[in-house]
Amino acid sequence: MIERDLVIVGAGPAGMAAAISAYESGVRDILLLERDQYLGGILNQCIHTGFGLSYFKKNLTGPEYAHRFIEKIQAIDNIEVRLKSFAVKLTKEKELTFIKPGELKEIKAKALIMATGARERTREMIHIPGDRPSGIFSAGLAQKLINIEGLLPGEEVVIVGSGDIGLIMARRFILEGAKVKAVIEIQKQSRGLARNVVQCLEDFKIPFYLSHKVARIYGKKRVEKVDVVEVDEDLKAIQGSDFSLECDTILISAGLISENELLESAGIKAGNISIPGLFVCGNAYKIYDLADSVSRDALLAGKQAAEYLKGLG
Amino acid sequence: MKSLKSTMIDVLIIGAGVVGASIARELSRYKLSIAVLEKEEEPAFGVSKSNSGIIHPGTQNPAGSLKGRLCLEGNTLIRRISGELGLDFKEVGELIVAFTEDEIQRLLTIKSEAETLGVPELKMVDKAWLRANEPNLNPEVIAALYAPGAGVISPYRLVYALCENALKNGVKFYTQTRVENIIFTNPGFEIQTLKGVFKARYVINAAGLYADEISAMVGVNDFRIRPRKGQEFILDKKKENLTNHLIFPLPSKVSKGILVIKTADGNPMIGPSAEEVEDKEDSSTTEEGLKKVFEGAKKLVPSISQDDIIAYFSGLRPAAALAIGSQTTALWPAGDDFIIRYEDKAPGFINVAGIQSPGLTAAPAIAKMVCGILEEKGLGLEKKEDFICEREKPIHLFNIPLSETEELIKKNASYGDIVCRCEMVSAKEVEDAISAGARTMDGIKFRTRAQSGRCHGSFCTTRLMKILSEETKTPLTAITKRGKGSEIVKGERTID
Secondary structure (H helix, E strand, O other), rough: EEEEEEEEEEHHHHHHHHHHHHHOOOOOOEEEEEOOOOOOOOHOEEEEEEEOOOOOOOOEEEEHHHHHHHHHHHHHOOOEEEEOEEEEEEEOOEEEEEEEEOEEEEEEEEEEOOOOEEEOOOOOOOOOOEEEOEEEEEHHHHHHHHOOOOOOOOOEEEEEEHHHHHHHHHHHHHHHHEEEEEEEEEEEOOOOOHHHHHHHHHHHHHOOOEEEEEOOOOOOOOOOOEEEEEOOOOOOOOOOOEEEOOOOEEOOOOEEOOOOOHHOOOOOOOOOOOOOOEEEEHHHHOOOOOOOHHHHHHHHHHHHHHHHHHHHO | OOOOEEEEEEEEEOOOHHHEEEEEEHOOOEOOOOEEEOOOOOOOHHHHHHOOOOEOOOOOOOOOOHHHHHHHHHHHHHHHHHHHEEEEEEOOOEEEEOOHHHHHHHHHHHHHHEEEEEEEEEEEEHHHHHHEEEOOOOOOOOOOEEEOOOOOOOOHHHHHHHHHHHHHOOOOOOOOOOOOEEOOOOOOEEEOOOOOEEEEEEEEEEOHHHHHHHHOOOOOEEEEEEEEEEEEEEEHHHHHHHHHHHEEEOOOOOOOOEEEEEOOOOEEEEEOOEOOOOOOOOOEEOHHHHHHHHHHHHHHHOOHHHHEEEEEEEEEEEEEEEEEEEEEEEOOOOOHHHHHHHEOOOOOOEEEOOOOHHHHHHHHHHHHHHHHHHHHHOOOEOOOOOOOOOOOOOOOOHHHOOHHHHHHHHHHHHHHOOEEEEOOOOOHHHHHHHHOOOOOHHHHHHHHOOOOOOOOOOOOOHHHHHHHHHHHHOOOOOOOOOOOOOOOOOOEEOOO
């Protein structure tokens, strides 16, 4: 089995920053694995601005922000990038198996940084009862369909949850000529950033229902309508407060969950890592509000991995 | 209406669920012309898609019932079919549990009834056995009836395997072909569909929830299908070892109760509820359903957490209610049996209706029974010498060791191109599913598991749409979840 000094799983904002900082701290053998066909992760579909304000002191789009890291990585020969490479197995000894088209490889990492990001909470996780037609998307999937694939997921949209991606997508749908009927948030305040509530909802006069939930989804083939109901302090439906909204599309924007299945499969708890030389950073470690903060903290992971490797001599 | 088939077909089967598919495959052994009509875009999109996948051992069937006999026979046949058609049948065994001395008495009754029927190897197990073999079971369970012959199989992959094999043996499948009317032409039938008219000597009604309506077309209307909804909740694959067996409570009057189910693919499942509904297309889930199922499952395995639920669905059991005189009863009592009979009122027409649990298990035996009826009623069954009995086992990376995956990737690079990250499904598997007949996103899901994991398709939907679009030469905007009207997107972005 080939041994590598530092292996990083995931090349989104966390993995890329960790790779650069590890190199800058002296690591000279870095393998960066990315399962998608390009570096940057989810940044590529975030074509709105708001990235880089603290990290670069510039207002950038997601792809622009990613590009600054990608350029740096490409200029460093000691960082080997492998795209379309999917890590399938990990052991406590930091042995990692990944597959890519045409190849299965096992490597042993002296130091390993997991920067595997997060996934979105689904309709199933927040238990919205009703039919199961087409037209229900996670906000991130809708974002990918519009911004990467050039497709319009729906024309009359209800957004469940006020996570930042949902708020950004509310504006995106309006700009694409669709109607956004409402954003429904079960909590008393927005989950997303205040600036997104103002710039994405208020500026476009999109109705924002706090302390409300979608009680039921209707539609045999395609979404037809939703029932909305106000909730009390205990998040229980208030009788008689319900109303319906006709729509053909529902976006779920109810937060993110760290993707740590690989660690878990190796019997390692992401929140409590006691294996020397193993680090977790970015949304895989905790859910951040801003990509800038992800990059900032991931620099630390790269630095610590470098220090760990120095310690090995 | 133009005649699609001017020639007379020997046997026409209505419905491509597990029953219709089993009959089609069984009949394809013989020198016959056979057609299967399915109203949906793909087979298994009706009742079969929401089956639990349990292969029942034969317990919990009323003494002397048809379904009891067919269940027992099916349990044996399905093992052979799984081998022939490259399916994964897992004999996991089942435990029907008792919490009180009274319940033990009821278990003993179930045991002796099942033994009379011929269910083998049943035994009572005690608390110590349960603690050793089923550690997550509620410690308040004091005994259980153990039926080692129970197993699990993927219900839709069973249907697809049967259809693929039947197709290979000459059966013709017509999807999106809803039957509008049937004319008895004495002899034979004219079957009118939106896609044209079919003529057949024999018609087999395996139309599931719509079997009553199809039967009424030939004047046989002494039964109604009363859908009984079951809501089921799927848990994360991480919980694969939650239980080692299928766990059953004592059965109620209308159902086997809320179970903790092992599945062929690893994800445990809890459910189903049992609710009478009117609408034959009602596949909705409800808050009450979740609550009920969850409470029921927690009673069996207290450590189940609501956070483990990654998906849910509901399905309808096509329970039959027989009319008494001219009146249809509101509902026949529990234990209503299958209706499998030759209709003398419309000679050549066979009803296979009311196939609720244990229908999946019984399906291969039902197929044999139907063949027997056909032969008895004058259809010559002459064996084909060139019948292809076997189907190549489709590859699923999720259930083979990595060493095998490595070999596969060397042979075909696309096995290393992972599309669905949660369930580890490669582009090659998706392409294979499409060449085997998948035409919709659900069709891909049922065949490959792509989109059925914890992210629920958030990451792989776009890639799957593109593969389906390329392979079937369909525009992305026409890709559907499960047939026309369920398109994934509304259109292309307008570019100014």
